Amino acid sequence: MNPVRRFFDGLHPHVSPGGKYEKLYAFYESIETVFFAPLERTRRLPAVRDSLDVKRYMFLVIVALIPHLCFGIYNAGYFARMASGLSLAPVPVVLTGLWLVMPMVIVTYVVGFFWEILFATIRKHEISEGLFVTCMLFPLTLPPATPLWQVALGISFGIVIGKEIFGGTGRNFLNPALTARAFLYFAYPVSLSGDNVWSVLVGGAERYVDGYTAATPLSVAASTTDGQTVEAALEALGYSPLELFFGLYPGSVGGTTTFLSIVGAIFMIVLGIASWRTILGGVLGVLATAYFLNFIAGPDSMPFLSLNPYYHLLIGGSAFALVYMTTDPVSGTHMNGVKWFYGFMCGLLTVLIRVFNPAFPEGVGLAILFMNCFNPLLDYIEVKIRTRRRVPNV
Amino acid sequence: MALNLPRQHLRRMKKIRNRKGYDLNISGAPSDALATLSVPATVAALPERIPFIKPRLRVKTGDPVQVGSILYEDKTDPRIVFASPGGGVVGDIVFGPRRVIREIVIALDQEETAVTFPALTETDLDGISRDDLVARLLEGGVWPLLRELPFRKIASPDSRPPSIIVPLDAREPFRPSPERYLTEETHPLFVFGLNVLKRLSDKLIVFTDPRRKGICRTFKNELTHTIEGRYPADDPGVLLYHLRRGPEDNRAWFIDGQDLLLLAGFLRRGTLPTERLFVVGGSGVAERQHVRSRLGAPLKHLVLAEPACPEPRYVVGGVLRGYRGNPEGHAGLYETAVNVLPEATERDFLNLFRPGFNKPTRSRTFVSAIKNVPMAMDTNVNGGRRACIACGYCSDVCPVDILPQMTLKSILAEEVEEYLAHGLLDCVECGLCSYVCPSKIELVETFRQTKFEYHKEQVS
Numbered sequence: 001m002n003p004v005r006r007f008f009d010g011l012h013p014h015v016s017p018g019g020k021y022e023k024l025y026a027f028y029e030s031i032e033t034v035f036f037a038p039l040e041r042t043r044r045l046p047a048v049r050d051s052l053d054v055k056r057y058m059f060l061v062i063v064a065l066i067p068h069l070c071f072g073i074y075n076a077g078y079f080a081r082m083a084s085g086l087s088l089a090p091v092p093v094v095l096t097g098l099w100l101v102m103p104m105v106i107v108t109y110v111v112g113f114f115w116e117i118l119f120a121t122i123r124k125h126e127i128s129e130g131l132f133v134t135c136m137l138f139p140l141t142l143p144p145a146t147p148l149w150q151v152a153l154g155i156s157f158g159i160v161i162g163k164e165i166f167g168g169t170g171r172n173f174l175n176p177a178l179t180a181r182a183f184l185y186f187a188y189p190v191s192l193s194g195d196n197v198w199s200v201l202v203g204g205a206e207r208y209v210d211g212y213t214a215a216t217p218l219s220v221a222a223s224t225t226d227g228q229t230v231e232a233a234l235e236a237l238g239y240s241p242l243e244l245f246f247g248l249y250p251g252s253v254g255g256t257t258t259f260l261s262i263v264g265a266i267f268m269i270v271l272g273i274a275s276w277r278t279i280l281g282g283v284l285g286v287l288a289t290a291y292f293l294n295f296i297a298g299p300d301s302m303p304f305l306s307l308n309p310y311y312h313l314l315i316g317g318s319a320f321a322l323v324y325m326t327t328d329p330v331s332g333t334h335m336n337g338v339k340w341f342y343g344f345m346c347g348l349l350t351v352l353i354r355v356f357n358p359a360f361p362e363g364v365g366l367a368i369l370f371m372n373c374f375n376p377l378l379d380y381i382e383v384k385i386r387t388r389r390r391v392p393n394v
Numbered sequence: 395m396a397l398n399l400p401r402q403h404l405r406r407m408k409k410i411r412n413r414k415g416y417d418l419n420i421s422g423a424p425s426d427a428l429a430t431l432s433v434p435a436t437v438a439a440l441p442e443r444i445p446f447i448k449p450r451l452r453v454k455t456g457d458p459v460q461v462g463s464i465l466y467e468d469k470t471d472p473r474i475v476f477a478s479p480g481g482g483v484v485g486d487i488v489f490g491p492r493r494v495i496r497e498i499v500i501a502l503d504q505e506e507t508a509v510t511f512p513a514l515t516e517t518d519l520d521g522i523s524r525d526d527l528v529a530r531l532l533e534g535g536v537w538p539l540l541r542e543l544p545f546r547k548i549a550s551p552d553s554r555p556p557s558i559i560v561p562l563d564a565r566e567p568f569r570p571s572p573e574r575y576l577t578e579e580t581h582p583l584f585v586f587g588l589n590v591l592k593r594l595s596d597k598l599i600v601f602t603d604p605r606r607k608g609i610c611r612t613f614k615n616e617l618t619h620t621i622e623g624r625y626p627a628d629d630p631g632v633l634l635y636h637l638r639r640g641p642e643d644n645r646a647w648f649i650d651g652q653d654l655l656l657l658a659g660f661l662r663r664g665t666l667p668t669e670r671l672f673v674v675g676g677s678g679v680a681e682r683q684h685v686r687s688r689l690g691a692p693l694k695h696l697v698l699a700e701p702a703c704p705e706p707r708y709v710v711g712g713v714l715r716g717y718r719g720n721p722e723g724h725a726g727l728y729e730t731a732v733n734v735l736p737e738a739t740e741r742d743f744l745n746l747f748r749p750g751f752n753k754p755t756r757s758r759t760f761v762s763a764i765k766n767v768p769m770a771m772d773t774n775v776n777g778g779r780r781a782c783i784a785c786g787y788c789s790d791v792c793p794v795d796i797l798p799q800m801t802l803k804s805i806l807a808e809e810v811e812e813y814l815a816h817g818l819l820d821c822v823e824c825g826l827c828s829y830v831c832p833s834k835i836e837l838v839e840t841f842r843q844t845k846f847e848y849h850k851e852q853v854s
Contacts, residue, residue: 036743037742037776037777038778039738040738040774041737042774045714045825045838046828046829047709048772049776049829050755051750051762051776052760052776053778054833055778056746056759056777056832057759126780130783168781169780170780170783271757271759272758329784329785329786334786334800335797390815392641392815393641393814393819
């Protein structure tokens with residue numbers, strides 16, 4: 001017999017009703033079905049069912065996110081060591097990155113699972129795999145210096161308030177990972193914004209080494225003053241378009257790389273698990289708005305208005321969020337037509353917040369959360385339009 | 395009659411394309427071979443499988459019956475009676491929970507006499523009034539072969555339908571291909587049947603898939619439409635969805651091609667034809683073919699060989715719409731297929747991490763999506779039950795553009811007006827929404843139930 005099977009069979013009596021750990025059954029079931037496909041025979045029509053289930057659906061999103069995690073580990077390690085004046089050899093960089101990032105990921109999963117098990121046990125249902133994705137997304141949006149207790153608090157808020165109080169995965173209207181992120185941003189702005197949270201000091205260093213620029217491209221763009229273009233200001237700090245494209249700058253753990261976001265978008269669109277309409281709508285929204293700002297920008301207006309529109313997709317977390325956050329099928333629009341509008345508005349608001357709101361350097365997360373609130377209404381409108389076209393049958 | 399129109403009629407054959415739906419990549423297709431089976435020891439009528447009727451028995455165990463004798467009637471309309479598919483003695487009457495009548499088994503005798511009505515010729519048909527024709531069909535017990543959309547119940551004898559639809563296609567895996575029973579030989583009888591239907595309704599719609607070249611050739615004068623597309627493009631409800639112009643078109647009747655031959659044969663000969671063409675398919679049985687047998691034949695009789703799997707499931711009907719049959723039981727009045735599927739027994743190890751070379755799926759999440767080879771399917775639900783994640787796969791496949799994920803929510807919220815506006819009654823019960831759902835929600839079952847409840851409310 002398969003030794004893994006034997007292991008689970010050994011555990012089963014303890015988590016079954018009456019067992020000592022019966023409350024952990026939801027957790028047991030969730031992990032067991034990762035290894036062994038569930039077995040249930042059809043009792044209703046049709047007699048056969050598609051091989052795809054929610055577990056595989058969500059698992060494939062995680063597969064798309066793993067390159068981001070690996071890149072985030074490297075990037076966080078790289079800039080931490082650079083800021084601290086340490087060697088930038090690959091092995092120590094990766095080790096530092098692991099030391100910085102993995103605790104955040106582990107804390108997120110442990111706390112996330114805790115809440116999910118609690119609610120699943122009380123509600124007597126199985127753990128929904130949306131949790132796995134939320135817990136992977138959340139740490140990727142955080143600065144590497146986020147204290148672990150804030151990570152725990154953030155994911156708790158995201159899971160409980162963003163999702164569970166509405167009934168769990170499938171019934172939430174806000175993206176749980178972004179809800180968690182937004183909560184931390186407003187509750188602990190010092191840890192989540194400013195120029196000093198993106199590069200962690202390691203190896204006993206007490207301040208950034210001389211000449212190290214901790215400023216993120218977004219804050220550079222927002223603070224560029226008259227007489228200079230944002231592109232030139234970025235270039236002067238060493239942020240070439242290519243580096244911005246690959247995400248090699250201090251920022252949130254996995255959200256800086258436009259390159260991997262494009263790879264992930266193609267992967268998910270090819271597999272049919274993310275809506276190309278939403279993503280494309282979002283990209284168009286960003287570009288159209290930025291072009292419009294270029295158009296209205298006069299000689300005296302701030303340089304951010306004249307920024308090349310493509311830069312909006314290169315700097316900050318916009319590419320990452322448009323690919324992974326807007327496409328959450330539950331909190332996004334459910335109807336295909338309004339997906340274009342939803343995506344477009346997310347892109348539009350992102351640029352507007354970035355350019356015109358001095359309080360928020362990045363706008364994409366708040367833009368998506370804001371649009372999430374309108375999605376039920378957008379769906380309602382499209383359903384109404386579609387049902388009106390039907391020949392009635394009553 | 396007017397139906398035998400010359401060439402210009404062919405030119406008027408309308409082409410329709412159904413863009414949605416889905417063709418399952420399932421192995422176990424039957425061959426085109428046709429075997430004629432010996433006479434079974436028993437045949438049966440299955441009142442349980444006639445939707446929306448309240449059956450009342452007109453026979454009891456031990457009664458002698460002839461072919462065409464009345465076995466039971468519908469309590470709500472006693473004019474609707476059901477004829478015996480065989481002659482002999484009434485054997486077991488099998489009851490289910492709450493005294494539901496499952497089977498009325500007839501032990502066949504050697505000679506099998508039949509109840510005889512006067513035969514009707516083509517000229518007689520022109521002379522007979524519509525009411526007399528309806529009365530004859532009712533009396534002979536063949537009226538239940540005519541069914542009415544949207545509930546797919548037996549047609550109401552008092553109404554005049556906007557149209558009658560005759561589908562000559564079979565896209566569901568696996569049902570008998572119409573070429574097996576629609577031949578040059580049966581062509582005149584089929585035309586006679588159409589002329590009968592012409593008396594019942596002003597508008598007749600006969601359609602098939604344009605890829606069925608044989609049917610298109612032989613029946614070119616009778617066909618009014620062709621519909622191209624994936625399953626369930628063969629369904630009368632799908633065709634009606636594309637054709638209808640107003641709400642008055644909704645209550646169309648339909649009759650399956652084989653049932654029309656049966657109805658026509660009854661009028662022509664005066665006795666009930668008892669022959670029925672079945673298909674035996676599915677990966678759970680090795681000998682897969684068309685078989686000529688009897689109406690209401692025992693399932694074990696139709697499936698000649700022992701099933702090729704340890705735990706076979708007998709699905710009566712296609713694999714998407716068919717119900718789980720008792721292997722010791724019989725086929726019902728409308729049934730034309732028995733598909734044997736292997737029951738799910740294995741839990742695949744590390745399924746989640748595998749590319750999935752042999753996992754049948756409509757999605758693109760397995761490598762198998764790029765190979766267009768039929769794959770074996772078992773009866774596994776293939777996943778845990780989850781809340782709807784709004785992936786939208788169900789509305790991608792729904793052939794009549796219902797938004798199943800939205801309609802389900804309005805059903806759960808008991809918003810009657812809303813789910814009717816969504817087109818719940820247009821649901822053709824093809825089962826594709828439940829098939830594709832990654833959350834394994836029983837969508838089609840919920841829709842069927844809701845339609846059933848709504849109908850109950852309508853009549854009471």
